[in-house]
Amino acid sequence: MNTIDVDTIVRDLSSVQLDRQIPALEQLCEVVNYLVEVAVDRLEAGPERFLVAERLHKLGGTAVGPLELLLMKTDNGEVKILASLVLLQLGSRVGTHWLLQGVLEDHTYACLIVRHLAKSRIYEAVDRIIARLRVSDATDLDLIVGFLDALERLNVDVPSDLLAKFTAPSMPWQVRAAIEDLKSKKAAS
Numbered sequence: 001m002n003t004i005d006v007d008t009i010v011r012d013l014s015s016v017q018l019d020r021q022i023p024a025l026e027q028l029c030e031v032v033n034y035l036v037e038v039a040v041d042r043l044e045a046g047p048e049r050f051l052v053a054e055r056l057h058k059l060g061g062t063a064v065g066p067l068e069l070l071l072m073k074t075d076n077g078e079v080k081i082l083a084s085l086v087l088l089q090l091g092s093r094v095g096t097h098w099l100l101q102g103v104l105e106d107h108t109y110a111c112l113i114v115r116h117l118a119k120s121r122i123y124e125a126v127d128r129i130i131a132r133l134r135v136s137d138a139t140d141l142d143l144i145v146g147f148l149d150a151l152e153r154l155n156v157d158v159p160s161d162l163l164a165k166f167t168a169p170s171m172p173w174q175v176r177a178a179i180e181d182l183k184s185k186k187a188a189s
Contacts, residue, residue: 004031032062040066043086044079053082057089068094081109088116096122103128111146118153126156133162138171145178152182 009031012024036059042052056063064087071083071094081102084095102113103125110132117125129147136144144166151158158166158179165171166179 036062037066039063040070040083043067043082044070044074044076049078049082053086056086061090064090064092068092071095071098077106078108081106081113085109085112085116088120093120093122096124100124100128104132110143114147114150115153118150121154123154126151126154130159130162134165138175141172141174144175148175148178148182152185157186158182 009024009028012020013028015021015024039052039056039059040063043049043056046052056067067083067087067090071080071087074080074083077098080095080098084098084102087093087095088099099113099117099122102109103117106113114125114129129150133144133147136147148158148166163179166175
């Protein structure tokens, strides 16, 4: 991309002359698209991928195309998950497959994944959430509480075997409290 004269673009956009406004608008679009591509590239190449990912949704719809391209070309699992999360926030379900796989396998972003899937009302996640809860144990405190919250957001009842598992005295009090909270909310509704 050539050097950008922002002052000229702004001046021409502010002009009342259409023959100055339209080229300035075209140039602005080129600049924005270029900057979005650079930002999305940082998701793959940057050392702090999560920090980049959590801000990319602010670019809006202009980021969807570059993120979808990144999702197709990268072999990095973390990049696939983060790009898919941003795409989901932007209304694209292209990366849903990677998020659903992450529910079962991911150890870093699993709670974030289920929170976004629940917020987007992606019910295909329910069976995977339940399957992951079935193989969790008392050391998976954050995961259990986050996954139970996702089931609640999806308005899905916790299966009886999991209720029994998570109310056992060997479970941390936070898990037992989360189950009690779910039960009281169900009773109130």
